[in-house]
Amino acid sequence: MTALVALALAGVAQFALERANNTLLLGISATVIAGASIWTLGYHQSVAWMLGKVYSLPGGMTPRSRIVVAAAMGMVLVVGAAVAMVRYTRDDNCPQALELRILASPEGAQLTREVARAYARATAADNDGCPAVYPYVYAATTSAVSGALARQWADARKERPLEQLGPRPDVWLPDSMLDVRQVQDIAVKGTLPSPLERVTSIGSSPIVLAGTDVTAVPESDADTLPKMVSALLDRRRPAPALSAADPQSSTAGLLAADVYLRDAAGEMVEPEVAHKRARIVFNSTSAGINEVSLLCAYLREGKVPAAVLTSQRTWQRFVEGKALGGAGCTAPIPPPRDLPEPVVVKSAPALDHPLVQFTWTSARHRRAVDRFREWLRSADADSFLHESGLDEPHPACSELDRNACLPQEPRKTMTVYEQAKRPGRVLLAVDTSGSMAEPTGTARTTRFTVAAQGVGEALGQLGANDEFGLWAFPVPRGRPSNELVGVAAGSPQHRRAVVDALGTVEPDGGTPLYATIVAGMSKLATGTGGDRIRALVVLTDGENSGTRPGLRQTLAEVRRLTRADVRLYVIATGEARCDDVDGRTGPGPLYQLTRAGRGACLTAGPEEIPETMAELFETLWSGI
Template sequence: MRHHPGEFMASSKKAPLIAAAVVGVLAIGGIKLATGGGSDETLETEGKTTASRSSEGCESVVIAASSEKAGLMGEIADQYNSAGRKVDGTCFEAVVTTVASGSAQTALAEGWDEKVHGAKPTVWSPAASTWVGMLKQDLMAADKPNILPEKSSSIVTSPLVLAMPKPMAEALGWPKKQLGWGDVHQLATNPAGWGSVGHPEWGKFTLGKTNPNISTSGLAATVGAFYASTGRASDLTAKDLTDKKVLKYVQDVESAVVHYGDTTLTFLSNLAKADRSGKGMTYVSAVAVEEKSVIDYNLGNPTGDPTTLKDARKPQVPLVAIYPKEGTLVSDSPYVVLDADWVSETQKKGAADIEEFMKTPASQKTFTDAGFRAHDGAAGKAIKDDSNLSAAKVKSVINAPSASVLNGVRSTWAEVRKPARVLMLMDVSGSMGDDSGHRGKSKLELAKEAAAGALDQFTAHDEVGLWAFTTGMAGGETDFYSELMPLSKLDQANSKKLTTTLNGLIPLSGTPLYAATRAAAATMKSECADGYICAVVVLTDGRNEDMSDNDLDSLLEDLGGGSSENALRVFSIAYGDGADLDTLKQISEASSAAAYDSRDASKINKVFIDVLSNF
């Protein structure tokens, strides 16, 4: 049975406003926190140092690099550190840290909190120059000093492509026929889906696309769709963003999205898993990714991590790279030496020397061997050896719109994106009352703040509900959850109500993880409908403690079917050092979703935003 919400909430608690900093960051839309592999993201490497500190006594040059190239830059940095180079008698130590582009943009606009993002950078190398332009606009809007140089140059490049299973691309006429967003739009709007080209067994056309507020590939794909709707490859204007025909075109494309998210790695990893079971053709029809990701996937290494390549297992069905005929954006990886008050003139000289080293033929070969193009756009051996890609220079390149238009694209996207129905499942077991080790607050207090603060990811088009779960609620052995708020349109009134409800949660007993997840999934499957992204988001700080339902295998079987269209997906958050991350990974992977690691409780704000970026 379901108890009245008041039985499980502290009646004296009121809903405080969430810190303005969190809301402000969301308004900028540049958050990219815990992040992904072959694109500008990675789920567990944010803030990670990828080059060893081996040059004792040398001046440090910290390079904040987007995660798709940070590992390779770290390898080259190690080579630089061992080369004994000096500038005006001073040696330098290159230290590469992983910070996703959107996250770094926001961090720099806010002054860079070292506790959150690591050491303040001397150099910023986002995936694309578009983030640099948006940072400049953010600084101007906030009346803050400009910390950007007048110009910067590229380290490596990688164009955005539509990665599609080879048989699907061939069914559309590839490689003889040039494909693009127009084909995506046509398939997305045809009720017959793949049946319209003779393959009804593939179902509807589905698209994997990341959130443009935090992901470079997601932003590039969104811009590409807007440009395709206008028939132009340059000069996208604010007026275009209000044109009804343009908006309808982009909304049609977005209607095919499986879900969004902070990382293309979620799509590629789930596609690889589906491929191994012979279901790759039913999970997703195309994914908007950088070209390098296609190489990584076809090598059987969707993360793009060189250390895992030895364990790679090539897919049964490879992906092909479709270079949209309407044009595409290129991730140009600028090397931006910051003109900030924490960067000395000596460090700037060292940064310039490191950039020169990064552009040597040997360093460029390190990049191109891994699937990037050189800084001048030339393809290397990895691209030339893969017949599923084109080694020719990309001819149809879209000119990125102005920073103000880019921000307008992201704002407009929030109104035309696919809406979501999401059930938030919050653990209120007794251990959630333990000290988080952060800001003197309990784990539950931090989680409540994070959940409420991340609600700005939703719009009034979305429907959100809230359950609390713990064992023995009101003494009933099988009464393991309470519906605190049914699925409701998240308008201003319901958003305030949900925030109030979240802030009233109190810790109680044990953790019936399997039973609560099973019940939530069953409920959401019945509530799901065409035209919505349907999901459960479960946060827990422990492992299953309900012996009346201790059957993980049957739960995973119940959650299966995530490789089919309109499937329910269970995104999970492992919260606190006692969380069972391995089991949560199995639960999320069974539904073709993703598990997020917040075992460091202080990271929960970042993680919650990343999780809700899937919608």
């Protein structure tokens, strides 16, 4: 419609221009034509169009009249250019916002990103549409960052936080005060100045019991969560099932363990009962390193756990089909229908979601963090946080030391869990194909050297009762088989043999991934080892290059070997992907294989391999 109006005005002006005999009318007509051309054609096309107009003016027009017309059109072009420049610099390009570096937990990273984006939009609403901050959210486990935070992000002998984790954070949003205590304890033990400036709880998320087998509803305060879980786990038929995240990798998993390792009266169970319950949880849980990976696996399969102990925050995201974060769940997935309501008990332990400010933050960033904290505690953020599964901060859950939301003796809970956990029998198969020689970061560091470093660091998790073996694929030159070091108990001599063996390998050849998976799982299935967690862990940076077996046959073999109580885990780095390889939709081959093997596929950048490997082995080994 506007274009039609402009064309109509231009037509009238053209008629006047051809018949005008005074300077004023000529100037007005030329101005209208120039303005209409910019309106309808755009600036660059208008310049060419108006030049043609000036050259094609009526032959009888005097030189003075031609000058008037050209000047009027030129004036419009200059004004139009000035207006365009003002609009370009004011509306479309806001001043550079202050980068706010926010460190989050892996389980809370997705929610943290959403909260940070909402805050940035809130700052823009009062600033002519220009956000005052640019939030940069990144995630790492507490075990990975606690030492770096205590040292104020300075390097240590084996840790380079800036390179391995990211920039020094302006603010930290862990899941619980338990995470903050770890940093404080390291600083105290190392006689380091405390990095903690201020700690504020921004919400709470209780541990809930949910699932298709959960039908009981607490009738009074006497119906505690340990009492209800004990009734579930102590039944004989049908066989009990309970999923929970690993307490050594997840704070929510630790709070869940403090529930299922207690009896109906709230006391820690006897060792034999703890062993039985820990086994039930492990057998019921696939991909349970943390609660996001645990529930993501169910969501992708369109299933609901029989029973699960998880935080209200993550369960609510699960039932609403929101993105959980983590591999395979970065986008919303429709949830199964008719999901049961979770059991929420007032006395249950809870994540207290602290916001941690640091002593090293500059004055400008400190003011930005203060405004972020005030917004999170304001009514403007209440509805957003509530929809995300967070309740109001609990007054009794805002202190580091005396905190009603946390177990009174978390170290005791962890000790009982570690003693109850079965020792591990783990075979690690490391990809030594030619692509593993690709450099990472510096010219001296390759994917393989980083992997070897990760193996060496992970061996620190190995207990004397745990067993470990090492393979390489393809078969290294000069060796008769994939085996570098046979599976054996984790003695100091065995650990040294593993590290020395890796030093003799040079990356070369293809990637017979599927054949290695079948052979490795078969080796664990036929070997002896008693009552142990048996798992094959594969580290690879590419897709299968072997011809046999194919994916379908490998999946069938993995399912068969899983029935022999062997699990499969894959750490994918480099070009390897757990999902959507080469534009294909749906689960990738690595995800399909680990799901069939009741394990997990973990994506890790080259610099993340040591942390990922240590976290996984901490789950599989007892450490004692």
